[in-house]
Amino acid sequence: MNKEKKRRERRDIGAALRRWGKILENNIYSFRYMWHGSKGYFFASVANAVINGLIAPLVLLLNRRLYNMLGSDRPMFLNALYIIAGIAAVTVVSWLWNLLSSTYIMPKLTEQLHMHVQTDLFEKARMIELEMYDDTEFYNDFILAMQYADAYATGTVNNFTNLMSNLIGFSGIVALLAYIDSGTMLVMVASAVISMLIGTKKQKINLQMNEKHAPIMRRGSYVNRLFMLPDYAKELRLTDISECIFRDYEKTISEHIGVTRRYKTKDALLGALSTLNSIGVYIAVVIMTLYKFAVLGTVSIGDFSVIVNANISVGSRLGSLVGSFSNLPAQSDQIDRVRALMDYKPSYRGGTLPAPHLESLELKNVSFSYFEGGEVLHDVSMKISRGEKIAVVGYNGAGKSTLIKLIMRLYDPKSGCILLNGVDAREYETESYRGRIGAVFQDYRIFAATVAENVLGDRYDDSKEGTVLEALHRATFDDKLAELEGGINTMLTREFDEKGTNLSGGEEQKIAIARVFAGDYDLIIMDEPSAALDPMAEYALNKQIAAFAEDKTVIFISHRLSTTRHADRIYMFDSGRVVECGSHDELMRQNGRYAEMFTAQAENYIRGKC
Structure with missing residues (x-):
């Protein structure tokens, strides 16, 4: 029995190591891709992480000095003003940087990165053999990969920089707490381990729920298209097929609710456990610190203020840190799906010879x-x-x-x-x-494009107007073309232009x-x-x-x-x-x-x- 137990433990350890090895491999792959797509996005994200990570421990340190100074027998007014000015300066600099970053820098870089990823994915989608759309498993993975594209574009870097920011902030606060009171620090670290385990389990549950939702959502999207697109408008009005569609849609919604309820119940229980953990550590730390301050006298008023405020800050930092860390497996699974599409090689064989004229x-x-x-x-x-x-x-x-x-x-x-x-x-x-x-x-x-673009596609420019007109003439489109106010520059469909022509x-x-x-x-x-x-x-x-x-x-x-x-x-x-x-x-x-x-x-x- 002991031997079998040890073998299982070794297998579990091996599986965990392979799992985290895969997570590391996927994140490195994603980083390389993002680096190629937008170096600016990477540098700006790291700058955000460092600045925001240092703010909390720096403000706590300045507050500690301020409270200790005010609690002394003869507080020095001028020195206190200097510290207050320092706190204000740190806060203003942080606010200005975040304003500049969120308003000007990151939106532009994010759009560039999204464009890079979407363009690559669209190119890959063009290469997929038509028969693969008949493979339900492949098509579900394909849909998920396209849905994860935006998260893939920024998710890896964002998760890494969030992890970095929270790690810097958490490490700074923990170092300050260790200097003041190591016992308090150990209680918070124990709470962090519990939070991390709960967060990892919650991420796994949400990933399983998304996978179960994928085929259900695809059926729901199909029904949405039926009632949105003009292609089906006449049949829906002239036949009773809509009743059948409604029944299928009700079944789809029922399945979606069932899956959501099943997984969200587990998620809610874990959330309640996480909340109890946070409340418990907060109460424990406040009682310990109050006892040491009021009874033992081993901590100063400045230390007391730091520990109480750090307890709140650490709770937030721990939640974000654990969330970022727990996101890694789910992020890796998303990267895996997008990576599979990015690395997709068509099964049909294409040669290298230029095609000759047909004989x-x-x-x-x-x-x-x-x-x-x-x-x-x-x-x-x-x-x-x-x-x-x-x-x-x-x-x-x-x-x-x-x-x-x-x-x-x-x-x-x-x-x-x-x-x-x-x-x-x-x-x-x-x-x-x-x-x-x-x-x-x-x-x-x-397509929702001009007449000329529909005829020639991307090849069209003004020099090819004659080619378009000749083609439309051969297709006996002359009479209709004469009615179009914009001629060959008339937009077809009203998808994006209410003045378009159907x-x-x-x-x-x-x-x-x-x-x-x-x-x-x-x-x-x-x-x-x-x-x-x-x-x-x-x-x-x-x-x-x-x-x-x-x-x-x-x-x-x-x-x-x-x-x-x-x-x-x-x-x-x-x-x-x-x-x-x-x-x-x-x-x-x-x-x-x-x-x-x-x-x-x-x-x-x-x-x-x-």
């Missing part, structure tokens, strides 16, 4: 499945040559949009490969490869299509490019696309099979497989799935159902 694009036995899901594409093979116009058709869920994402390397195949000019696409530098492709997605997005679905789709017209791409991908357009607008747009893409390779997905008649080759997908391939006439002669779909749609058009 051929080939898929060889490509299969793909989403995270923890069944196969979406199975053994797909197809070859596309430069200048060909390819149509991809099939029923919903056949894998068409997934195919496009694989071609663009938003995902990588689980098996098989994609070849550009006979070379595995993974050998090419990712941004260079994607730069050869222009795409309009079915779920395109319009476009119709068809108009937004034309903006998305103009993005492709504005670029110099070898391969153009159109995923339902005319879904939001009426037949006449679709006809005009198809003519523009045909003229623009005459010498380019085009892949388009469309449920309106009228657009497939002029394709060089049509791939019919069903359940993730290519079941038919050929030109429109060839597939109609085969009288297979494509012919069945085309005929049914043509009949619906004739009957006025489409």
Whole structure:
């Protein structure tokens, strides 16, 4: 039994050492990052810590001398004034520095540091493979990392400097108390140990509560978005789905309350224990000091004032010191999550070769499945040559949009490969490869930016006005553009500008299509490019696309099979497989799935159902 107990103790000690080793490693990592991001923030924080840490023991020391002088038989008035002036000077200097620091220095440096961290995190977020968003555990960690970003930016330095400030103040006061009365000091140190243990336990409980809250808060945020975004406004008003959403939201709130109550009850009990500890040490110190002053006469009036005031100050310092120290494990866990995102390496392989102009694009036995899901594409093979116009058709869920994402390397195949000019696409530098492709997605997005910025993005400046206007003309956006008071400088959406313009679905789709017209791409991908357009607008747009893409390779997905008649080759997908391939006439002669779909749609058009 004794041997087993010793083994457990050794394991516990080893685990604790590894834990604190990890805490030290994470904080060093964070310090290096912060040092690189803003040296000024570090120096200003240290200056705050030193100045604020020295104030309390210095004022107590001056007060002790003042009270001892006033308690003597013949107090020296002039010397007392000097001490009072010294106390006033220390207080004023401290106040001026804190005012300057909090009003001018720290806000500017803090914003710089936050910007540095957020920019790095946004860059990392752009690198995450889309399939990782389907991994619930990863996505929860990702959300937590983004939430912890601001705390990560300043939290490590702030916690360290708070620890430094309180340690300086606490050490100065304890040194003064040890000089005056070592017994009082020992009582306060014992209280400090108890407070530290309680604080560490409270931090652990709060961290566990935050982890339990993360998936619950994500569900709550989803409901908030449903009722905030205009995308869902019509459905919420015209269907009864809101009742179902309300029930789910009530369940979410109930779960949140349950988790909070469970952990906050433990936190409250520990808080009560901490308060009893603080009250107990205060009463004990006052009684001890009063006895030594009034009965034994071993402490002076100045010593008595220092001990009583220090008791209050030490309680505050102890709380802050213990809080800063107890924050280290929680801070380390936060750093760990942000660090995991900062150090994240995409699993897809990007090469170093610059992507050449497209001569051929080939898929060889490509299969793909989403995270923890069944196969979406199975053994797909197809070859596309430069200048060909390819149509991809099939029923919903056949894998068409997934195919496009694989071609663009938003995902990588689980098996098989994609070849550009006979070379595995993974050998090419990712941004260079994607730069050869222009795409309009079915779920395109319009940003809260100007028309020009939505078309060209960060590449836009006044010299490119002609490019934007030409792209909008090709996208048949001329009539709407003429109505916009600010022209291509009109702000889209009213997210940040109440004078912004909200476009119709068809108009937004034309903006998305103009993005492709504005670029110099070898391969153009159109995923339902005319879904939001009426037949006449679709006809005009198809003519523009045909003229623009005459010498380019085009892949388009469309449920309106009228657009497939002029394709060089049509791939019919069903359940993730290519079941038919050929030109429109060839597939109609085969009288297979494509012919069945085309005929049914043509009949619906004739009957006025489409």
